[in-house]
Amino acid sequence: MSLVRRILTLGNVTEGVSLLSQATGYGMVIGLSVIFAGIILLATRVQKLYLQEDSGKSEMFMVANRSVGTGLTASAVFSSWMWINETVFSSVMGYNYGIAGPFWFAAGCAFQIALMAVLGVLAKLRVPYAHTSLEIIQMRYGVWGHIVFAILNIINNVFGCASMILTGSQLIVGISGMHMVAATILLPFGVVLYTAVGGLKATFITDYLHTCIALILIIWFTVAVLVSDVVGGVHGLYDKVLAIEGAGQYHIVGNYKGSLLTFRSKGAFMFGVLHCFGNLSLMTMDTGFWQKSFASQVNSTVPSYNIASIAIFAVPWGLGTVFGLTARVIETLPIFPTYPHPFTAAQVGAGYVEPYTLYAILGTGGAVGMLLALFMSVTSTVSSSSIAVSSILSFDLYRTYINPKATDSQVVRISHYGVVFHGVFITGIALALSYGGANMTWLGYVQPIITSPAVFPTFFALMWTGQTTKAAVISPILGLATGIIIWLTTAKSIYGTISLDTTVKQAPALYGAIGSLFSPILYSLIVSYAKPKTFDWREFLRVDTLKDDDSSSDTDTTASPGTSTPVLGVLSSDDEKAGYKSPVTISTQCRSIKDLSLDELEHPFDKETVADLKVWLKIAWAFLIFVMAVTLLLWPVPLYRNYIFTRSFYTGWIVVAIFWQFLAVFAVIIYPIYDGWDAISKSAVGIYRSLSKRKIDGR
Template sequence: MSGVQLGVLGQELVPQSTGYGLLIGLGVAFCGVILVALKIQRAYLSEDSGTSEMFMVANRSVGIGLTSSAVFSSWMWINETVFSAAMCYRYGLAVPLWWATGLCFQIALMAALGVLAKIRVPYAHTSLEIIRMRYGNIGHVVFIILNITNNVFGCASMILTGSQLIYGISGMHFAAATVLIPLGVVAYTAVGGLKATFLTDYLHTTIALILIIYFTLSTVTHDAVGGLGGLYDKVQATAAQNFVRGNYEGSLLTFKSKEAIIWALILKFGNLALVVMDTAFWQKSFATEVNATVPGYNLAALAIFGVPWGLGTVFGLTARALHNTPIFPTYPGPFTDSMIKAGFVMPYTIKALIGDKGIVAFFVLLFMALTSTISSSMIAVSSILSFDVYKTYINPKASDKKLVQVSHLTVAFHGVFITGIALALNYGGANMTWIGYFRPILSCPGIIPLGLTLLWSGQTRNAAIISPILGFFTGLAIWLGTSKSLYGEINMTTTGMGLPALYGAIGSFFSPALYSVLISLYKPYKFDWRIFLRIELADEAQLARSSSVAQQAHSDATSTTSQEPEKDNKAHGNPVADTGVLDIASHDPERARSVQEKNPKIFYAGSDDSAASIPLDEIQHPLDAATLQKLHWWHRTAWIMFIVIVLVTFIAWPMPLYRNYIFTKTFFEGWTTVAIIWQFFAFFAVVIYPLYDGWSEITKGAKGVYHAVQAFVQSKKS
């Protein structure tokens, strides 16, 4: 199928060889960095990704700085960079701010839900584990499907977009780009687990923000642009050529834009689903320290604001000002709608102003944005498949070592699967705009039922299972019905229009709330939150019993080994060799001891059934009173911050601007200056601060490496 049919035929801005070299070289480089980092972690920081607790939730030990950097990186999708510029080109400067406001409130909400999960289910690994505790296996399976669908579709759409961009600017076949993009990520994610993604997320964030600031400043200060004042003058001078239907007086410099606000609302629904229904964001909250979740997540929420706002405004308007001038790559030909929808606004503007070195740097930025998304998606899906599917339904007695092995395999499986989905979307003719409109309809139905699992004790099992299914079909029917009603037919073009997608997203998001309440009221039931603790403590009791068996087995194995060869141990069915229970025994002894002291009856119960039947009044929360008090304080703080962010970014800031007003030159210069300053704030928040926050670990690892190198040199000399 040709590029014309796919709608991504563009100008070859760099040779194919450069594209292949960058994709393969960057993937290999990141694998090398992670392997070195893992060696240092094991040797000097007592962190081993060979345990499931470390692989899935990083031993729940991640601090504020690394949390903010990892959340920022996971949320810095290619949308915030490339497509904020493309949508600003189409609808004007209202889009980048709306885009920014559509990114931060979801992270603030996730901070509140994450802390609440720590209070009610303190040792959870995934959000689906909580679903199964409350609603049983059927509810568990329904939400597994919802989560994986959301994750796979979101991740595959990023690979689709990246492959089309790479094809459009380098001529590399999109199928080759589709395969190469996730390949290196599979390698380092499978080896390193969640902590590895935290470390690579930090590297992604650092490199990406440096490049974003470089691109923004280089563009604004270029002679062809002439600073912010020059940009304003050029946009005004070309206003007649750049008339935007639906904007006040057709201006790019007004906040009153009908299409921009429709896009903004769709984006808000879709992005909310991408956070709440993505296990990766729950895992990152489970992985944080008690005092790190709320400040870490909210710091990332504020930092992400500057990326689409500053970058989108500068590049979208610059492309509008220059696209009919000789320096633009498409001149004298037209800059077509298919090119804009494929995201070529930013790379073409970079080529025009910065040249070949700018395109190489853009390639690196593209790689950073894509792989940070893919790595968190891979950990999320592998955790679902290993912990929620394999351990729950296939091998409940799986050892810790076995779980990690399955996690490695599922990372590889997910990489192959999303590559196939991305290729299918490519050949199906999908583009990022259509996917952005469809995704909320697919992903939104589970949001409210999942939130109510932690927030409302009245939601029944039937309500949680049925309401998201009904919600999806409601949204789908509204989307397709509105497309047919407004445009007379249902196809990729009509379903990719703004209004049908908006109405479908609203139906998909809100209808499950109505269904849940009605179904719950039909046969009311009040859930006791202590049941979560009983289930967790029963699991902990099983872990403790496994530990004692393992210790006994290890003792027996030691005495036997002194008398028999190792092969005889295996031949006699030695439990240490066959079951791997020693891995479980060393899982988290300090936690087990703390929980055992508070709940001795559960630990001395004879079986798992009797442990689960301990009266609720006798159950003690496994966290101490001081920790619980802190968590409750953070929970209140998180909701206050969420409400403030919503009020400011939804109402107080944008709404007064939605009027018959075209930005003056002074106001535009001030507006864009603040947006660029926000990029520097983001750099300090998620690049500089994590170094300060983790300085003790950094120095400890550095000293270990220094001493190891010194010892190696001395041994060579001697």
């Protein structure tokens, strides 16, 4: 195989075979970065000229003027949650555990988005002008709570984003033989360019493009591999899996009869629980997902997040099942890239299951498609994380502690610097993790322990009036310490030593994650009830919008004696479009918003809008309960028994999984075009008129 050659081990890049030339790898990564940067520059210009959306304003840069519709929000959430893990790691789970692995991966991705719909609509009710989740924390728990949660949020974003860059760069090296350092630096480079210029709305647009390309590629991968002559269709794959199991080639420890075709898999179940915990923290502690809910219109938050919750199930389930089983079937054949050597555990752990299988069946075209899908998944995550971290740096740190009277343009400028800083810093972290010996599997198991402690204290900030400031500050710190202690002591107790190999085992990681996630509930209850204090939700109405530079630079609204002035800012047409129905006015005596009594504070929404939000909140709760009941109980529990899938049951399983992929296309690709047709047509007409005018003027 002339295209196959060994690559040198660099950092922790697992020795493998390169499927493409280095020139192809460099060309695709650099070329795609330049193309997407150009698209966003053009889109930002169109938004400003024809849609009056100026990313140079902080409200636009951070929360897209709170005017993003259902379709585009659903697509953006789907894209931001479609991490490289959901394609690559789900295939690894399919390879390791068979049928059960990809399903548990999918189940661990869905309910968190539905939960975010609850939190998003609740935030619109209680903190209607919030920009970041940390702004809510600061208003309720003051400086110390704000600092603790800011650190935990940044750790979560850095950990999640760095793991995606690390995984992506290691896979690029494994596919093309690029230098590890070059791959790690170039992968986020283009994202930094377009995110710094376009802000949050830019990430919505690129997220949509990423979704279109990646989802179409995923369907092509799944169907093309399944119907190939090597696999022989749905029935062919089933028969070949039975054949290799009958020949005694594989026995999956912890699976019923060691079969790949059973849902009773101890390893898959433990992974599923750990995955649920990890994704819960990644969603809750990621300011980016909160900002997308703040950016959506009043009546769009719940339906958009719930659409994404349904659609995301399609990615890991169908893809991971087909690729995991196919890799088991063909890994001993001459067409497999590692032949005649066996597929090593290190190569599997590094995520090479999907790219090697693609190359074996589809050749160079499959490897190129894999590289393209990889770029889409990683850059979407990085863009969302960049906005989240830059917002923390500019709004939660700079505007809060360094320059409280910062003008709109100053905040945006710091946001730009924050995006660049985040890109440089996260690249360094990814390189450090790689040279330190981490890979995708280790990060996937360790992440829940590090990022989970503040999950429930964050929930309590919006849902429980009884959590005190001390409880909010102390409980996540103690929770983190608890999780780490349980993790390391369990690894030491079971395996006799603490190392990269033992800390990535399922039992220590799972027990550590449980301690890290749930112990803060106990700590918060104990500290809160030791000295009870009740919080009044009306305090959140003191959160204000940022003023443009042509208004007062001070964010606190003041007035002359006896005059009437808006408490929460003057509403623009964009505010009204976002659902803010009418400006709220109140008589003040030269006082800022912070000086007003609770009885003087009023909600910016009218009664009808508030009533609508309360209905949406009930719908969001009902949908969350439904999703959790179906994906975590009603569907998997009856299957967790001594049963090997029959041919007909397996056929239905695969067919439904593939159908779900096409359903996702309608939900997050086609529907956003229909939903946003007014803006699309308005932009098209504006461009046409501008070109026509230039043509006439040129004559």
